[in-house]
Amino acid sequence: MEERKAIVEIKNVNKIFGENHVVHDLDLTIYKGEFLTMLGPSGCGKTTILRMIGGFEEPTGGQILVEGERVEDKEPFERNVNTVFQSYALFPHMNIWNNVAYGLKMKKVKKEEISRQVAEMLQLVRLNGFEKRYPSQLSGGQKQRVAIARALINRPKVLLLDEPLGALDLKLRKEMQLELKNLQKKLGITFVYVTHDQEEALTMSDRIAVMNQGYLDQLDTPERVYEKPATKFVADFIGESNIFEATISHMTGDTASIGLEVGNALCLLEKGVSYSLSEMVYACVRPEKVLFSAGEAEGFNIKGVVKEQIYVGNIIKSNIIIANGQMVILSRLDIDEVPKVGEAVNIYWNPDDVVLMKSRGYQIHHVIENASLGGD
Amino acid sequence: MKRSYRARNKTIPLLTTVSPVAIWLILLVAAPLLYVLFLSFLSTDGYNVVFLFTLDNYKNLFNPTYLEIYANSFLIAFFTTAICILVGYPFAYHMARAGKRKKTVMMVMLMVPFWTNSLIRLNGWKTLLGKTGFVNTFLQNLGIIREPVEILYTRGAVLLGMVYILIPYMILPLFASIDKLDHSFLEASNDLGANKVKTFLHVTLPLTFAGIFSGSIMIFIPSLGYFFVSDIMGGGKSQLIGNLIETQFKAGNNWPFGASLSMMLIFLILIMVTVYKKSGGDMEDLGVM
Ligand SMILES: Nc1ncnc2c1ncn2[C@@H]1O[C@H](COP(=O)(O)OP(=O)(O)O)[C@@H](O)[C@H]1O
Ligand SMILES: [Mg+2]
Numbered sequence: 001m002e003e004r005k006a007i008v009e010i011k012n013v014n015k016i017f018g019e020n021h022v023v024h025d026l027d028l029t030i031y032k033g034e035f036l037t038m039l040g041p042s043g044c045g046k047t048t049i050l051r052m053i054g055g056f057e058e059p060t061g062g063q064i065l066v067e068g069e070r071v072e073d074k075e076p077f078e079r080n081v082n083t084v085f086q087s088y089a090l091f092p093h094m095n096i097w098n099n100v101a102y103g104l105k106m107k108k109v110k111k112e113e114i115s116r117q118v119a120e121m122l123q124l125v126r127l128n129g130f131e132k133r134y135p136s137q138l139s140g141g142q143k144q145r146v147a148i149a150r151a152l153i154n155r156p157k158v159l160l161l162d163e164p165l166g167a168l169d170l171k172l173r174k175e176m177q178l179e180l181k182n183l184q185k186k187l188g189i190t191f192v193y194v195t196h197d198q199e200e201a202l203t204m205s206d207r208i209a210v211m212n213q214g215y216l217d218q219l220d221t222p223e224r225v226y227e228k229p230a231t232k233f234v235a236d237f238i239g240e241s242n243i244f245e246a247t248i249s250h251m252t253g254d255t256a257s258i259g260l261e262v263g264n265a266l267c268l269l270e271k272g273v274s275y276s277l278s279e280m281v282y283a284c285v286r287p288e289k290v291l292f293s294a295g296e297a298e299g300f301n302i303k304g305v306v307k308e309q310i311y312v313g314n315i316i317k318s319n320i321i322i323a324n325g326q327m328v329i330l331s332r333l334d335i336d337e338v339p340k341v342g343e344a345v346n347i348y349w350n351p352d353d354v355v356l357m358k359s360r361g362y363q364i365h366h367v368i369e370n371a372s373l374g375g376d
Numbered sequence: 377m378k379r380s381y382r383a384r385n386k387t388i389p390l391l392t393t394v395s396p397v398a399i400w401l402i403l404l405v406a407a408p409l410l411y412v413l414f415l416s417f418l419s420t421d422g423y424n425v426v427f428l429f430t431l432d433n434y435k436n437l438f439n440p441t442y443l444e445i446y447a448n449s450f451l452i453a454f455f456t457t458a459i460c461i462l463v464g465y466p467f468a469y470h471m472a473r474a475g476k477r478k479k480t481v482m483m484v485m486l487m488v489p490f491w492t493n494s495l496i497r498l499n500g501w502k503t504l505l506g507k508t509g510f511v512n513t514f515l516q517n518l519g520i521i522r523e524p525v526e527i528l529y530t531r532g533a534v535l536l537g538m539v540y541i542l543i544p545y546m547i548l549p550l551f552a553s554i555d556k557l558d559h560s561f562l563e564a565s566n567d568l569g570a571n572k573v574k575t576f577l578h579v580t581l582p583l584t585f586a587g588i589f590s591g592s593i594m595i596f597i598p599s600l601g602y603f604f605v606s607d608i609m610g611g612g613k614s615q616l617i618g619n620l621i622e623t624q625f626k627a628g629n630n631w632p633f634g635a636s637l638s639m640m641l642i643f644l645i646l647i648m649v650t651v652y653k654k655s656g657g658d659m660e661d662l663g664v665m
């Protein structure tokens with residue numbers, strides 16, 4: 001992990017469509033051989049970033065380097081990068097063989113060599129025997145695999161995939177997730193993968209870049225993104241979270257007592273981050289980390305009533321309403337002890353299970369941006 | 377989607393939905409066609425149609441005296457179609473790729489002349505191209521030519537008139553097929569190593585072939601028949617199949633032969649459509665079905 005070599009470097013890139021500022025000051029280094037996922041809700045700029053790397057969109061400002069070379073002025077095919085398009089974009093007038101061979105034909109590779117490589121690629125995606133078929137005669141999953149073979153035959157250093165599984169049904173999507181991940185490991189090619197599906201991102205990626213309205217909110221491993229979300233948005237978007245607005249009322253050593261609207265709670269302060277008294281923060285606790293008891297726990301006094309319970313597979317989710325009307329979710333396996341519906345409980349948690357996030361800071365430039373746009 | 381839509385259509389009671397369309401089709405399409413077909417098997421006594429079955433009208437089609445007219449006519453039709461493709465494709469491409477406002481402006485530019493009577497528009501060309509017309513005067517004033525040159529009443533003028541009258545029929549289907557073309561095909565081609573020219577040849581052109589073909593049918597056949605273009609622009613000097621048909625129905629007083637000539641043109645359309653279908657074309661892409 002120490003000797004990681006950068007393959008794509010995005011330096012201070014901005015993209016503006018008309019009055020729509022779509023990508024803000026993006027700095028992102030993608031390393032050789034990694035599976036990097038860009039995750040975010042629809043419209044947050046993922047496709048735009050991918051298209052700038054692929055060469056279909058020009059950055060309004062900033063630089064993009066592939067293998068250390070600036071590529072803004074290069075045609076898509078002059079970059080060592082290939083794209084698997086969201087809609088697959090298989091050529092409908094060509095059969096599968098010709099679709100896969102297209103890149104090599106354009107490069108004037110010898111006929112026998114093309115035949116050999118196409119066969120190899122179709123083997124790789126398990127589609128040998130489909131050479132003569134046309135795209136319209138394939139299922140979604142098969143089209144998907146042709147699109148990947150058609151891109152990979154060009155031996156790109158980086159493969160860009162834009163929601164490649166978006167059109168598939170759930171079961172097939174799960175299968176293809178595994179298949180893609182295995183393919184990436186086997187070939188050692190860098191994958192830059194775009195999705196709005198957080199589960200997909202968590203299962204497949206080496207690192208996840210979480211995008212929020214054109215800003216990169218967090219770039220980290222799936223575990224870190226889940227365990228230590230950097231912003232309220234990330235905490236909200238990835239997995240389920242209970243997020244409380246709070247102010248810091250005491251700090252003793254690395255533990256702080258925070259005041260919520262409805263009571264007090266304890267939490268661990270993150271190392272290397274400085275906090276001040278009365279500072280506004282968000283405290284984020286995952287549903288499986290929420291604890292309950294009949295009496296008050298030391299340092300906590302948050303009271304609530306269990307409103308309802310939902311069974312999801314072998315997990316029971318209890319929705320607990322606290323004094324300010326906020327719903328707190330508590331989830332347990334069905335073999336664990338759970339509170340009863342209608343029961344009054346005290347809520348608490350292990351202080352190091354909380355993630356504290358500064359409530360201003362990241363959010364602030366969204367506010368400034370909006371204000372200055374409005375002023376124009 | 378399409379299939380289920382069609383299947384559902386069939387289950388709707390025939391009388392409620394099909395009959396108005398059917399009546400319209402029978403009255404405006406089938407009846408006149410059948411009448412012409414019927415007419416083409418009848419005889420004539422030199423003035424009037426005689427109810428006597430004959431195949432002479434069809435044999436007469438191969439009369440050597442008409443071969444020159446056919447040849448001339450096909451030549452004009454071929455070049456009209458070719459020029460319409462060459463001029464129409466860039467225009468349609470540009471229109472399909474233009475922004476919304478520009479698209480509308482181009483569409484209006486295309487359609488406004490369309491709504492004016494074509495005879496008037498052709499006569500407008502006449503005043504431009506005649507011996508004392510604008511073009512000759514202009515060239516003379518510039519000193520490029522000393523004597524007015526013959527522009528009007530040439531094959532070139534007929535060709536110009538044909539292209540001018542017919543080109544919207546090429547641009548509209550072309551526009552439809554280019555506009556429909558998913559931009560990601562072009563990007564994929566570009567991504568895989570094809571520059572703009574190669575992408576055009578390998579992707580754009582084959583995928584818009586239906587538009588070219590549809591436009592060609594809509595131009596080739598009428599340009600065999602538009603006798604008034606030859607009359608106005610060619611001064612009646614160059615005879616087209618259309619002129620021949622017109623003559624049969626008017627001065628020649630030979631309706632049955634005129635009818636067989638018309639059937640020949642209809643037969644040509646059928647051949648062209650069949651060839652298109654055999655070569656793998658989709659009828660829906662033609663926008664006629
Ligand atoms: N070619 C374009 N012209 C204008 N606006 C665009 C264009 N492409 C994308 N946008 C806008 O940029 C924003 C981000 O789009 P996109 O990158 O497609 O988001 P995502 O892929 O995350 O859903 C959207 O608001 C979209 O409307
Ligand atoms: Mg997208």
